[in-house]
Amino acid sequence: MTLLAVENLSVRDQAGKALVEDVSFAVAPGDRTGLIGESGSGKSLTALAVTGLLPPGLTATGEVLLDGVDMIRAPERRRTGVRGRVASVVFQEPLTALDPLMPAGRQIAGPLRRFGGLKSAALDQAVRAALEEVRLTDTDRIARAYPHQLSGGQRQRVAIAMALACRPRLLIADEPTTALDVTVQAEILDLLDRLVEVHGTALLFITHDLPVVARVARQAHVLRAGRIVESGPITSLIARPANPYTRTLVDSARRFDAALTGAGRPSQGPDLEGAGHSSHHDAPRTDDSLSGAPRTDAPRTDDSLSGAPRTGGAPRTDGAPRTGGDSSVNDLGADDPRSGGGHFEGDGGGGGGRE
Helix, strand or coil, rough: CCCEEEEEEECCCCCCCCEEEEEEEEEEECCCEEECCCCCHHHHHHHHHCCCCCCCEEEEEEEEEECCCCECCHHHHHHHHEEEEEEEECCCHHHHHHCCCCCHHHHHHHHHHHCCCCCHHHHHHHHHHHHCCCCCHHHHHHHHCCHHHCCHHHHHHHHHHHHHCCCCEEEEECCCCCCHHHHHHHHHHHHHHHHHHHHHHHHEECCHHHHHHHHHEEEEEEEEEEEEEEEEHHHHHHHCCCCHHHHHHHHHHHHHHHHHHCCCCCCCCHHHHHCCCCCCCCCCCCCCCCCCCCCCCCCCCCCCCCCCCCCCHHHHHHCCCCCCCCCCCCCCCCCCCCCCCCCCCCCCCCCCCCC
């Protein structure tokens, strides 16, 4: 059975201009599918349409079935029912995706409470387990910290923990590593690779970076100007690209990799010749974060602290009004931050700190 079926999806603005046109693809349970394209190609709009989260002024036509629910025409109540339970999203910039006024632990607790019915001690334990699963240590401090008190890598791990907390069948990762430095990017890719393999979660990975998608996906669709121009196994797209745009992507990635090698620097991505074979069983690790061993590499470089709360950001996926600041796309059921409840349901203090 197909988990996600997209047929002839088009997205138009108020002037009738097509931003996405006649896009069709499918994701079966356990699949790893990539959407590749440059900025403005329509890949992120496709993800928003798949989850029924297009912003005002944009209209979708065609058919999007997510676990049998029509995400274009179904009532919002039915669409809300599949967000978090069937599909969760990790977005590009966790500082804008996370609620700046809510501690990280309470944001993870929201979907666990809503979909799992957990309370009090059981909820506390589940939040800690979710943080440990994404290889965050000192979980009590992290859980009480606000997003601006965490490093970029820590924030993205919190976002992944939120997305996977309720064991969705499909994880949509929309440029989840673009805002991170190269070292942390490799760690997050390894983490996603391992977690979707362990839980049997289907993955829809959206990126402009061919080596990145080659590392985590098996099938891929190349988008340009809102249309899919080529589809196929990632190994075939890299070895035998048929479309001129796909050839350009492959050639550019190889030139960049060759330039790094010529400069005596390690490659920024996987070997393109071996693409599509980099599951967590055989992909080279760039750190010990997934083995449980202590870190021995250089300090992180993404530890800047902004201190200022963010005011914009990604939409909620539960259709509910915001509750003070920017609510996370993955916060699929977080209650008002002023509500009472268990250990991670109160103010949480705000311990903060960096990795």
